[in-house]
Amino acid sequence: MKPFTSSIALLCLSLLFAIPIFGQEKINRVEPPFWWAGMKNSKLQLLIHGDNIAQLTPKIQYKGLSLERVIKVKSPNYLFLDLKMEAGMSPGTCNIVFLNASQEVAASYNYDFKAREKGSAEREGFNNSDVLYLITPDRFVNADPANDSMEGLKEQSNRAFKGGRHGGDIKGIEQSLDYIADLGFTAIWVNPVLENDQEEYSYHGYSTTDFYKVDPRFGSNEEYRALSKKAKEKGVKFIMDMIVNHCGSGHWWMEDLPTDDWLNSTGEYVQTNHKKSVIQDPHGAEIDRKIFVDGWFVSTMPDLNQRNDLMATYLTQNSIWWIEYADLAGIRMDTYPYPDMNYMTEWTKAVMHEYPDFNVVGEEWNGNPAIVSYWQRGKQNSNGYTSELKSLMDFPVQENLVKALNVGSWNPVYEMLANDFLYPDPDNLVVFPDNHDMNRFYAAVGEDYAKFKLGLAMILTTRGIPQIYYGTEILMSNPGKGDHGIIRSDFPGGWAGDAVNAFTGAGLSTQQKEAKEFLRKILLWRKDAKALHDGKLLHYVPEHNTYVYFRYNDTDKVMVVLNMGNEAATLNLDRFSEALPAQATGKDIISGTAYKLAGTMMVPAMTPMVIDLD
Ligand code: CA
Numbered sequence: 001m002k003p004f005t006s007s008i009a010l011l012c013l014s015l016l017f018a019i020p021i022f023g024q025e026k027i028n029r030v031e032p033p034f035w036w037a038g039m040k041n042s043k044l045q046l047l048i049h050g051d052n053i054a055q056l057t058p059k060i061q062y063k064g065l066s067l068e069r070v071i072k073v074k075s076p077n078y079l080f081l082d083l084k085m086e087a088g089m090s091p092g093t094c095n096i097v098f099l100n101a102s103q104e105v106a107a108s109y110n111y112d113f114k115a116r117e118k119g120s121a122e123r124e125g126f127n128n129s130d131v132l133y134l135i136t137p138d139r140f141v142n143a144d145p146a147n148d149s150m151e152g153l154k155e156q157s158n159r160a161f162k163g164g165r166h167g168g169d170i171k172g173i174e175q176s177l178d179y180i181a182d183l184g185f186t187a188i189w190v191n192p193v194l195e196n197d198q199e200e201y202s203y204h205g206y207s208t209t210d211f212y213k214v215d216p217r218f219g220s221n222e223e224y225r226a227l228s229k230k231a232k233e234k235g236v237k238f239i240m241d242m243i244v245n246h247c248g249s250g251h252w253w254m255e256d257l258p259t260d261d262w263l264n265s266t267g268e269y270v271q272t273n274h275k276k277s278v279i280q281d282p283h284g285a286e287i288d289r290k291i292f293v294d295g296w297f298v299s300t301m302p303d304l305n306q307r308n309d310l311m312a313t314y315l316t317q318n319s320i321w322w323i324e325y326a327d328l329a330g331i332r333m334d335t336y337p338y339p340d341m342n343y344m345t346e347w348t349k350a351v352m353h354e355y356p357d358f359n360v361v362g363e364e365w366n367g368n369p370a371i372v373s374y375w376q377r378g379k380q381n382s383n384g385y386t387s388e389l390k391s392l393m394d395f396p397v398q399e400n401l402v403k404a405l406n407v408g409s410w411n412p413v414y415e416m417l418a419n420d421f422l423y424p425d426p427d428n429l430v431v432f433p434d435n436h437d438m439n440r441f442y443a444a445v446g447e448d449y450a451k452f453k454l455g456l457a458m459i460l461t462t463r464g465i466p467q468i469y470y471g472t473e474i475l476m477s478n479p480g481k482g483d484h485g486i487i488r489s490d491f492p493g494g495w496a497g498d499a500v501n502a503f504t505g506a507g508l509s510t511q512q513k514e515a516k517e518f519l520r521k522i523l524l525w526r527k528d529a530k531a532l533h534d535g536k537l538l539h540y541v542p543e544h545n546t547y548v549y550f551r552y553n554d555t556d557k558v559m560v561v562l563n564m565g566n567e568a569a570t571l572n573l574d575r576f577s578e579a580l581p582a583q584a585t586g587k588d589i590i591s592g593t594a595y596k597l598a599g600t601m602m603v604p605a606m607t608p609m610v611i612d613l614d
Helices: 002-017 168-174 177-183 223-234 285-296 309-326 339-352 369-373 395-407 413-424 448-461 508-526 529-533
Strands: 029-031 035-037 043-051 057-060 066-070 076-084 092-099 105-115 132-135 187-190 210-214 237-242 330-335 361-364 465-469 536-539 546-552 557-563 570-573 584-588 594-597 600-603 607-613
Touching: 029 066, 029 508, 035 105, 043 210, 043 309, 057 066, 076 369, 168 177, 168 223, 168 557, 168 570, 177 223, 177 508, 187 330, 187 557, 210 223, 223 237, 223 309, 223 339, 309 339, 369 395, 369 413, 369 557, 395 413, 395 448, 448 508, 448 546, 448 557, 448 607, 508 607, 546 570, 594 607
Parallel strands: 132 187, 132 465, 187 237, 237 330, 330 361
Antiparallel strands: 029 043, 043 076, 057 092, 066 076, 092 105, 536 546, 546 557, 557 607, 570 600, 584 594, 584 607
16 A cells, blocks of 8 residues: 555544444454354353443343343453343344443444254264365465455465465365366365464464454455355365464454463463373373463464363354354364363364264374374273264374385284274274375375375275375475475465466376376275275285275175285285175276186285275
8 A cells, every 4th residue: 555545544544433433332343243043052152342341231132032141351341241042033133232331322233143054953074985185275276366465464475485375265275176076075174264363374374363254365254155165066075174272372362361361371481292192191290281281382372271161162152153154064173182171072062062963073193093092982081081072183094104105014004903993983083194284195105106006095995084185186295305384385286377287287297197097086986985985994914015905884895905015916815705705806996907806816016906896
C-alpha cells in the first residue's frame, strides 16, 4: 500500500470507529463462532473476548436454549457462557445481549445455530479400504500467487529459502484432486492449515495462532470446506491435521491469557524432555513425567494446559466444530502423548460420542510397539490407563521396513509384525514408508528403485491403512540431507514455470513415470481388493530372502511374495498349504502374469508379486 492511500484508509477507519456502533463495541471474539442444533452433546461453552466484558451481564432468549452458568476468570476481558440445548431446539439465530449495571444493553452478539447436514453424525471415517495421500500444503501447488504474502501477517513468502513459505495453497490441492483420485488415493491428510502468524518457519502449520481461522496464505475457511466437499464428490475422504498440545507464540490470547493456568510452565522456560517412555515407565520419576507433559515442545510453541476445564472444553469443541464445519472423515492428532493423557481420553470420547464411525489416528513417534499400543482403544494397561483412540501411526513397522531394506533381510519386518499381539486392533494402524518429518522413503533406501518397489508393495498390502507422502509417486528424494525444508520440497509442476511437471509428466524421467504407474496399478486394484479391506494377515518366516504372506477373508485371497534377494528364489508351495488351496490359480497384478500355484514357483530377484487368487 502506498503512503498516501494508506493515510486516507487510516482516516476512513478512524472515522468509522469513532462512531460508536451501538451494541457491538465490546466484543472482539466469540468462539466457537457458531454451532449446530441437534448435536448429541447438549452442552456448549462460549468463550467471549472483549474489553472489560466481565463487567457486563449476558442474557439470552431463545426457545430450547438456556444459559446455565456464567464464568468469570482472572482477565476481565473474558466471559465463558455455559449453554444447554434442549433436544428439540431449532436452528436459528440467538441474540445474546450484555447488560451494564444500569440494565442497559451495552453489547450484543447474534449467535447462529445452524442445521446439521444429513448423516453428519453417521459419517464414515477413513478405514482399511482407504489409502491416504499426505500433503504439505505450502509445498504442493501454488494456485493463487496473490495470497503468497498477506499484509498483516508476519512472515512473507520466500521460495528461495528452504524453511520459508513457498506459496502452496488450498486452491492448489483442490485443482489437483483429479490427479490424486486418478492415482487411486481415496483420502487426503493435509498438514495443518490454521493461521500460523509466526515470525519464521510458519509454513509447516504446527504453531496455531487462531484455532478457528485458516491461514489466509493458504486460503479461507470457506475454501477449506469447499476442498473437503469437492474431495468427497470425487471419492476422496478428508483428514484434518490437528494439534491440541500447543499453540504458536503468536497466538492472539498470548497477550491476554484468561487464567494463570491457561498454559503450562509459564514461569521459567521449560522444554519438554521428549522422553515419551516416561508415560509408561514404572520406574519413571514424577518430575520427568511433568517435564515431558508440561514442558513446551519448542520455545515458540506454548504448552496448553488441558487440565484447565475451560481450555479442555475449548479444544474439544474446536475439534468438533471443524468436523462438522469442514465435513471431515478423520483427524490426525499431532504429538498424541504430549498433552494431559486423561484429557486425550476425554477428547477422543467426546469426538467418538458425536461421530461413532469416525476415525482418529494419533502420532506416537516411537519405534516400540509396547509404547504405541498403550494408546489404542481396548488396550488393558497395567497402570489402568484407558485410551479411546482407534488408530495410531505405525512407526515401529515404518522403522523396520527401512531397516529391512537396508540390511537386506525381511526379518525386522516379519518380527515387528509378530508384535501385533500387543495391539487390540492392529488392522486399524496407519502404515507408511515415510512422512513429512523424516527422510523420504526413496532416500532412505539409497535411491534403490527395486527396494523402493518392494517397500511400497509391502506397505500397500500388509495389514493396516496405508499412507503415502506426496511426491513419493515420482521418487522425490533428499539424499544425504535430513533437512525438513528439503524433505518437504515443492512438488514439481505446482508452480508456474516449473521445468518439470508431475501432473502432465513433462520432464519426468522414465523411471519416475514408471514409479507413478507402479503405484497407480496397485492402488486402483486395492480399491476393490476386499481381502485387504477386511481380511486377516497370515505370514511365513522369510526364507531365501523372500517374504510370503496372505491376506484373506471368507471369499477373497491375495498372496504377496516379496523377493529381496539378488537372485531368483524357488519356492516350494507345499509350505503354504495352510493358506493356499490345492490347484490354486491367480494373477500377479503387477506383472499381469497368470500362475498355477502348485509344486514350485520361481520368483525373480528383487521383485514384488501381488497374486490375486481366482
Ligand atoms: Ca499461494
